[in-house]
Amino acid sequence: MPTYTKGFKDIDLDFTANPVTGDVVTVKDSVSVKRGIKNILLTEEGERLMQPELGSGIRNMLFEQMTDLNAQRLETEIVSAIEAWEARAQIIAIVVTPEEEYNRYRVAVTFRIINELEEQELELFLQRER
Numbered sequence: 001m002p003t004y005t006k007g008f009k010d011i012d013l014d015f016t017a018n019p020v021t022g023d024v025v026t027v028k029d030s031v032s033v034k035r036g037i038k039n040i041l042l043t044e045e046g047e048r049l050m051q052p053e054l055g056s057g058i059r060n061m062l063f064e065q066m067t068d069l070n071a072q073r074l075e076t077e078i079v080s081a082i083e084a085w086e087a088r089a090q091i092i093a094i095v096v097t098p099e100e101e102y103n104r105y106r107v108a109v110t111f112r113i114i115n116e117l118e119e120q121e122l123e124l125f126l127q128r129e130r
Contacts, residue, residue, distance in 0.1 A: 056081035071096040
């Protein structure tokens with residue numbers, strides 16, 4: 001008997017209109033979860049008006065000296081934020097690499113979407129912005 005797995009769907013935050021229906025385009029499954037993780041990590045706690053507790057505290061860490069200890073602290077904060085706010089993802093590994101020549105951190109998140117076997121990878125760069 002075939003098993004049924006429910007997929008995930010979110011609206012596209014580019015707010016692109018579907019050319020046929022005129023509705024906002026949606027993103028599905030792994031793209032949806034990857035965008036969710038990225039949004040959580042790039043949102044500062046207190047930034048969202050109706051959900052002030054949503055987000056992570058990594059933005060302030062980016063203004064500290066770039067050391068291996070701070071990279072570990074970033075990794076811990078990233079794990080904490082994803083576990084708290086993205087229930088669709090199960091973290092497998094997170095690698096935070098300081099790139100001093102570019103004044104940024106490269107973050108590679110390996111995760112599995114709940115009820116799926118395939119591993120997904122999200123890579124993003126965290127850098128200071130004023």
